[in-house]
Amino acid sequence: MSVPSCYKKETKPAKFCPGCGHSIVLKMLGQAIDELGIQKDAVFSIDIGCSLLAWDFYDVDTVQTHHGRTTPVAVGIKRGNPKSVVIAYTGDGGAYAIGLQSLLHSALRQENVTVITVNNTLYAMTGGQAAPTTMPHEVTDSTPNGDFTLESPLMGPELVSQIGNGDLYIARGSVSNPMTLKKYIKKAITHQMEGKGFSFVEALSICPTNWKTDAKGSFEFLKTMEEVYKLGEINRDGTS
Numbered sequence: 001m002s003v004p005s006c007y008k009k010e011t012k013p014a015k016f017c018p019g020c021g022h023s024i025v026l027k028m029l030g031q032a033i034d035e036l037g038i039q040k041d042a043v044f045s046i047d048i049g050c051s052l053l054a055w056d057f058y059d060v061d062t063v064q065t066h067h068g069r070t071t072p073v074a075v076g077i078k079r080g081n082p083k084s085v086v087i088a089y090t091g092d093g094g095a096y097a098i099g100l101q102s103l104l105h106s107a108l109r110q111e112n113v114t115v116i117t118v119n120n121t122l123y124a125m126t127g128g129q130a131a132p133t134t135m136p137h138e139v140t141d142s143t144p145n146g147d148f149t150l151e152s153p154l155m156g157p158e159l160v161s162q163i164g165n166g167d168l169y170i171a172r173g174s175v176s177n178p179m180t181l182k183k184y185i186k187k188a189i190t191h192q193m194e195g196k197g198f199s200f201v202e203a204l205s206i207c208p209t210n211w212k213t214d215a216k217g218s219f220e221f222l223k224t225m226e227e228v229y230k231l232g233e234i235n236r237d238g239t240s
């Protein structure tokens with residue numbers, strides 16, 4: 001797999017934990033930016049969480065925002081410069097807890113931006129607490145016995161599909177299939193470039209550090225996630 005040319009040229013120490021899924025999502029995003037030829041016009045807006053470790057990943061204009069606020073910042077940039085191609089990048093905690101109103105209202109208002117949300121079922125950067133995406137009976141640092149988890153976790157793409165207005169592009173991919181994930185990311189960004197309105201991709205991702213899993217265990221856990229969170233492009237009625 002080639003290294004995206006929008007990557008910074010200098011070598012820097014890896015910031016993500018070994019085996020982290022963010023690296024796969026970001027590699028696919030980098031390749032998408034290259035293949036669409038948008039390096040000069042792209043603006044990358046990143047949230048607080050492990051996503052912020054990507055702040056100097058690309059040779060692309062980048063802004064780092066308050067936790068949960070990457071979407072409205074991306075919207076502001078797009079409104080100020082409609083020619084820019086704005087990509088907001090956030091964790092599931094940022095998108096679906098503190099930033100949920102920002103996400104939904106951007107979809108409701110048909111804002112012409114692309115949001116990528118990395119779902120690893122918990123708040124990773126702060127030590128692995130339960131999030132709106134924590135699966136039933138999942139053990140996390142704040143649910144050590146798997147108690148007090150939700151009966152059904154928050155389904156971000158399906159929720160956006162119900163609330164958003166206009167021509168939406170919505171999909172859920174997984175780091176288990178990076179090429180399909182890249183296809184969804186490219187379709188989402190193309191949707192924005194064609195001026196069609198809000199686009200949203202959720203990427204199911206692995207967090208070996210907080211899941212306390214080895215490589216095999218991480219992908220087994222991801223398989224369980226894929227049974228709960230259905231992969232594919234999502235229609236306006238929430239079906240895929």
Ligand SMILES: Cc1ncc(C[n+]2csc(CCOP(=O)(O)OP(=O)(O)O)c2C)c(N)n1
Nearest residue numbers: 049050051067091092093094122123124125
């Ligand atoms: C306004 C605000 N609230 C809380 C925090 C603490 N905080 C930092 S990172 C984080 C969790 C991020 O989790 P998530 O968005 O799921 O991303 P991940 O680290 O899993 O990629 C939290 C709660 C903060 N920095 N700012």
Ligand code: SF4
Nearest residue numbers: 016017020050124207
């Ligand atoms: S804590 Fe989890 S999400 Fe964060 S860098 Fe490490 S493996 Fe990745």
